[in-house]
Amino acid sequence: MSHPYRSVLYLPGSRMGVLEKARDLPADALIFDLEDAVAPDDKPRARLLVSEMVQHDYGMRKRLIRINGLDTPWGQEDLSAAIEAAPDGILLPKVNSAAELQAIAAQLRGNTRLWAMMETPLGILNAREIAASTPLLEGLVMGTNDLIKELFASHVPTRAPVLTALSTCLLAARAHGLVCVDGVYNAFKDEAGLKAECEQGLAMGFDGKTLIHPAQIAVTNAVFAPDEAALELARRYIKAFESSAGVAVVDGRIVENLHVENAVRLLTKADMIAKMNKGERS
Numbered sequence: 021m022s023h024p025y026r027s028v029l030y031l032p033g034s035r036m037g038v039l040e041k042a043r044d045l046p047a048d049a050l051i052f053d054l055e056d057a058v059a060p061d062d063k064p065r066a067r068l069l070v071s072e073m074v075q076h077d078y079g080m081r082k083r084l085i086r087i088n089g090l091d092t093p094w095g096q097e098d099l100s101a102a103i104e105a106a107p108d109g110i111l112l113p114k115v116n117s118a119a120e121l122q123a124i125a126a127q128l129r130g131n132t133r134l135w136a137m138m139e140t141p142l143g144i145l146n147a148r149e150i151a152a153s154t155p156l157l158e159g160l161v162m163g164t165n166d167l168i169k170e171l172f173a174s175h176v177p178t179r180a181p182v183l184t185a186l187s188t189c190l191l192a193a194r195a196h197g198l199v200c201v202d203g204v205y206n207a208f209k210d211e212a213g214l215k216a217e218c219e220q221g222l223a224m225g226f227d228g229k230t231l232i233h234p235a236q237i238a239v240t241n242a243v244f245a246p247d248e249a250a251l252e253l254a255r256r257y258i259k260a261f262e263s264s265a266g267v268a269v270v271d272g273r274i275v276e277n278l279h280v281e282n283a284v285r286l287l288t289k290a291d292m293i294a295k296m297n298k299g300e301r302s
C-alpha cells in the first residue's frame with residue numbers, strides 16, 4: 021500500500037456543493053456516490069455530475085466512484101460512465117461473488133482499480149474468494165448498515181453482532197494484500213462515539229474508516245495515524261534489533277523480527293501521511 025486510507029468520505033453524487041467542498045477537506049480518499057446517497061430520480065443527473073467532477077483536481081486524495089449494482093436499472097450506465105471518467109477506483113456495492121468483480125475487471129482501463137463493498141451475508145461468506153478474485157482489486161469497504169439490516173441485527177456500541185463479519189473481511193484482505201476500510205458511524209455529531217469506534221477499528225487492524233460528514237474527518241485521521249510515542253518506540257526497536265544477534269530487549273520486552281516488521285510498517289505509514297499533509301492534498 022502506498023497511500024493512507026484513514027478517512028474515506030462519502031460524497032452524495034447529486035450535490036454539487038458537496039463535491040466542490042471535498043476539494044478542501046483533509047480526507048485521504050473520497051467516494052463519489054451514485055448508489056444509496058442518491059435518490060432514484062436524481063440518478064442520471066448525479067451520474068453526469070460525478071463523471072465531470074471526478075476529473076477535477078482533488079490533489080492527493082484518492083477518488084473512488086461507487087456505482088449502483090449491475091442488477092439495478094442504473095448500474096450498467098454508471099459503470100460505463102465511471103470507466104470513461106477514469107477515477108482511481110470503482111467501488112461495486114453488495115458484492116456477493118468473485119465472478120461479479122472479474123466481469124468488471126476485464127473492462128477496466130488505465131490506472132483505475134476495483135473496490136468491493138462487503139455488506140451482504142453471501143459476500144461475507146465468500147470474502148476469501150472475493151479478495152482473491154482479481155489483481156485489479158485494491159480494497160474492501162465494510163458496509164455495516166446494510167449488513168446489520170440483512171442480518172436482522174441491531175446497532176449496539178460494542179458492534180458484537182458484526183464482529184465476525186468485520187474480522188472475516190480483514191482476514192481475507194490481509195491474506196491478499198488489500199486495503200480494508202471500516203463501516204460508517206451514523207451519529208455524525210457524536211464525536212466521542214465515533215472516536216471509540218475508530219479505536220476499535222484500529223485495534224482490529226482496519227486501515228481507516230468510511231465517513232458521512234466532514235465533521236468526522238479530524239478525529240478519524242488522528243486515531244488512524246501512528247502517534248509520536250509509537251513512532252519513537254518503533255525507531256528504538258529497529259535500532260536495538262540492528263545491533264543485536266536476532267533478539268533484542270527494549271524496555272524489558274523482547275524485540276524479534278516480527279516486531280521490527282511492524283515498526284517498519286508504522287514508520288512507512290507515518291511517512292505516507294506526512295507526504296499527504298505536506299502536499300496538503302492540494
Ligand code: COA
Pocket residue numbers: 029030031032037038039041042053056057204231232233234
Ligand atoms: N461530504 C462533503 N461535504 C459535506 C458532506 C459530505 N458527505 N456532508 C455535508 N457536507 C458539507 C455541507 O455541504 C455543508 O457545506 P457548507 O457549509 O459549505 O454549506 C457542510 O458540510 C455542513 O453540512 P451540514 O449542514 O452539517 O450537513 P447537511 O445537512 O448538508 O448534510 C447529511 C448532512 C448527513 C445529509 C450529509 O452529510 C450526507 O449526505 N452525507 C453522506 C451520506 C451518504 O453518503 N450516505 C451513503 C453512504 S453511508
Ligand code: MG
Pocket residue numbers: 056113114137139163166
Ligand atoms: Mg450499502
